[in-house]
Amino acid sequence: MIKKFLTTLILIIGILLLYIPILIIMLLSFNNSQRPYEFNGLTFKWYTQIFSDNSLFSAIINSWSIAICATIIATILGIFIALAINRMKQKYKPFVMFLNNMPILNADIVTGVSLMIIFTLLGFTFGRFTMLLAHIFFCIPFVVLSILPRLKQLDNNAYDAARDLGCTHMQAIRKVIIPGIKIGILTGALIAFTMSIDDFIISYYTTGEGFSNFSTWIYSRLNRRTFNPAAYAYNSIITIGSLLILIYINIGIRPGGKKIEKN
Amino acid sequence: MKKLIELHHINKSFDDQVILDDFNLYINENEFITLVGPSGCGKTTLLRIIGGLESVDEGQVIFDGKDITKLEPNERTINTVFQKYALFPHLNVYENIAFGLRLKKVNEKEIEELVKWSLKLVNLNNYEDRKIDSLSGGQQQRVAIARAIVNKPKVLLLDEPLGALDLKLRQNMQYELKELQKKLHITFIFVTHDQEEALSMSDTVVVMNSGLIQQIGTPEDIYNEPKNRFVANFIGESNIIRGKYLGDKLVEFENVVFECVDTNFEKDEICDVVIRPEDFDVVSLDKAKLIGIVTDKVFKGVHYELCVDINGKEYIVHTYEEAEINSQLGLAIDPFEIHLMKVPQIEKA
Ligand SMILES: Nc1ncnc2c1ncn2[C@@H]1O[C@H](COP(=O)(O)OP(=O)(O)OP(=O)(O)O)[C@@H](O)[C@H]1O
Ligand SMILES: [Mg+2]
Numbered sequence: 181m182i183k184k185f186l187t188t189l190i191l192i193i194g195i196l197l198l199y200i201p202i203l204i205i206m207l208l209s210f211n212n213s214q215r216p217y218e219f220n221g222l223t224f225k226w227y228t229q230i231f232s233d234n235s236l237f238s239a240i241i242n243s244w245s246i247a248i249c250a251t252i253i254a255t256i257l258g259i260f261i262a263l264a265i266n267r268m269k270q271k272y273k274p275f276v277m278f279l280n281n282m283p284i285l286n287a288d289i290v291t292g293v294s295l296m297i298i299f300t301l302l303g304f305t306f307g308r309f310t311m312l313l314a315h316i317f318f319c320i321p322f323v324v325l326s327i328l329p330r331l332k333q334l335d336n337n338a339y340d341a342a343r344d345l346g347c348t349h350m351q352a353i354r355k356v357i358i359p360g361i362k363i364g365i366l367t368g369a370l371i372a373f374t375m376s377i378d379d380f381i382i383s384y385y386t387t388g389e390g391f392s393n394f395s396t397w398i399y400s401r402l403n404r405r406t407f408n409p410a411a412y413a414y415n416s417i418i419t420i421g422s423l424l425i426l427i428y429i430n431i432g433i434r435p436g437g438k439k440i441e442k443n
Numbered sequence: 444m445k446k447l448i449e450l451h452h453i454n455k456s457f458d459d460q461v462i463l464d465d466f467n468l469y470i471n472e473n474e475f476i477t478l479v480g481p482s483g484c485g486k487t488t489l490l491r492i493i494g495g496l497e498s499v500d501e502g503q504v505i506f507d508g509k510d511i512t513k514l515e516p517n518e519r520t521i522n523t524v525f526q527k528y529a530l531f532p533h534l535n536v537y538e539n540i541a542f543g544l545r546l547k548k549v550n551e552k553e554i555e556e557l558v559k560w561s562l563k564l565v566n567l568n569n570y571e572d573r574k575i576d577s578l579s580g581g582q583q584q585r586v587a588i589a590r591a592i593v594n595k596p597k598v599l600l601l602d603e604p605l606g607a608l609d610l611k612l613r614q615n616m617q618y619e620l621k622e623l624q625k626k627l628h629i630t631f632i633f634v635t636h637d638q639e640e641a642l643s644m645s646d647t648v649v650v651m652n653s654g655l656i657q658q659i660g661t662p663e664d665i666y667n668e669p670k671n672r673f674v675a676n677f678i679g680e681s682n683i684i685r686g687k688y689l690g691d692k693l694v695e696f697e698n699v700v701f702e703c704v705d706t707n708f709e710k711d712e713i714c715d716v717v718i719r720p721e722d723f724d725v726v727s728l729d730k731a732k733l734i735g736i737v738t739d740k741v742f743k744g745v746h747y748e749l750c751v752d753i754n755g756k757e758y759i760v761h762t763y764e765e766a767e768i769n770s771q772l773g774l775a776i777d778p779f780e781i782h783l784m785k786v787p788q789i790e791k792a
Binding site: 335336338340341344345346347348351355362 | 491494495496515516517521522523525526527528529530531532533534542543546547590591594
């Protein structure tokens with residue numbers, strides 16, 4: 181009896197700890213006061229201010245544009261790297277896989293600082309370009325990792341069969357290999373996108389010239405007068421948005437659900 | 444008959460391992476030719492070279508009089524049915540079969556007719572909309588064949604296409620493939636490591652071992668007149684005995700002189716004698732030329748397989764009559780059932 185009560189209690193505390201910060205941010209996004217510790221009634225003004233605060237809005241746009249560009253480029257490069265690794269001789273594979281996994285295992289701060297040093301040595305101007313490069317760099321391994329198992333599952337002869345039926349090398353990759361590893365590519369792209377839009381540490385070390393994405397924008401204004409609670413509003417929108425997508429996907433793949441994935 | 448494919452002095456190695464060694468072969472138009480040999484002897488590699496999926500280190504591939512050694516697979520009018528089908532799981536049956544036609548920009552109406560035609564040939568009417576993974580192994584096999592023949596290739600390469608099927612289905616497909624080849628009037632190059640399949644389906648059988656041709660011939664030739672020990676052992680069961688040719692169509696083995704039909708041996712030349720298990724005649728002891736002790740017997744359905752000990756050597760004998768274990772058995776052999784093979788130079792010494 182007591183044991184059961186305790187486990188339930190711990191569960192509730194755990195869930196609360198996870199969700200309270202999110203709820204607080206949602207609450208703050210409706211708070212009329214700019215200061216988080218006083219509550220002045222409800223308002224929607226922060227939601228409109230997402231668009232009117234130029235610096236915040238451009239940080240958000242930067243976050244998205246970096247994430248989208250990094251995802252697209254990392255996915256394309258990742259596909260080719262995975263194809264190459266898959267065709268590599270068995271002897272060298274573990275070594276290349278090690279190289280691929282290293283950035284994933286490495287602490288973000290190490291990746292961030294090393295990229296910063298490299299960019300400095302190369303004489304790059306820090307800003308949009310270096311941040312994009314950094315994001316592409318840390319996204320690629322995830323794409324490669326999610327594509328490789330799919331490639332392995334693919335029939336070894338699928339490529340040969342395509343060539344045999346009249347495909348050129350590129351046609352075979354486009355018409356047979358890519359559709360065969362589609363799910364791996366989508367997973368990889370999704371992971372890359374979340375990693376990129378989520379990232380703070382690496383972005384922090386590789387940006388400059390006043391270029392900031394959402395996370396570095398918040399960091400630079402936290403506890404300052406220029407901080408705009410519209411950031412809470414944006415966060416709430418993201419949370420609700422992800423929640424809706426999650427619900428939609430879960431309905432889609434539930435056995436017996438109406439929307440079964442079509443190949 | 445016209446030569447369609449000529450392989451001249453093909454050499455191929457993978458990492459210093461020689462797979463094909465100065466390989467030469469001619470393949471005729473409308474021929475059903477079978478490459479047979481143990482696993483790893485280079486059959487798939489040879490097919491891939493003909494199909495253009497593998498390059499050669501040296502040598503030439505001639506197709507219809509033209510050198511195609513350097514052509515890409517998509518530039519050759521040859522199609523392949525792969526060992527494990529290699530269908531495209533993201534496309535349905537119709538799209539799998541239409542794949543090659545789409546690349547050739549055939550118009551939609553013609554594609555539809557051709558797909559129907561090829562599905563009919565492989566007995567899969569109305570399977571157009573099925574997904575690949577909803578098909579049984581045998582059906583996938585048929586789709587793979589349809590996908591290849593719909594392109595109307597001059598040559599169809601089949602790499603152990605029946606390997607994954609059960610016995611009954613396999614026998615049906617053997618028959619159907621043979622019929623298909625006659626209907627289509629094209630060359631089939633068929634690979635198998637099953638010697639029975641090779642004998643029952645082919646016009647010509649090529650027996651390969653470790654990258655070398657051991658013998659080429661009709662199934663009858665290969666079975667009745669194997670050129671060497673490898674072929675005799677690989678194609679069917681054989682008793683191979685060391686003997687001596689005495690001249691005048693006489694051969695001596697097991698200290699008995701037999702009449703035979705071969706003549707192309709020197710007097711007193713050492714030779715190998717091949718006797719198929721079913722070619723022994725069981726006779727009464729007084730008429731027997733060889734007498735042995737039955738050491739084992741297995742009932743095989745139509746016949747009994749006996750192990751017979753003659754002068755301390757084991758022989759396999761197939762007979763319709765039962766024999767008791769440990770009893771004496773008298774054997775005779777007709778002259779035309781005795782086949783003599785040359786002994787390789789190195790073994791003579
Ligand atoms: N891409 C490759 N790289 C290295 N070695 C290879 C390659 N392809 C084939 N081999 C080797 O070449 C030899 C012949 O292979 P092949 O596939 O032609 O044999 P096979 O006669 O088709 O055998 P099976 O009956 O088992 O299919 C084998 O020893 C194999 O290990
Ligand atoms: Mg093979």
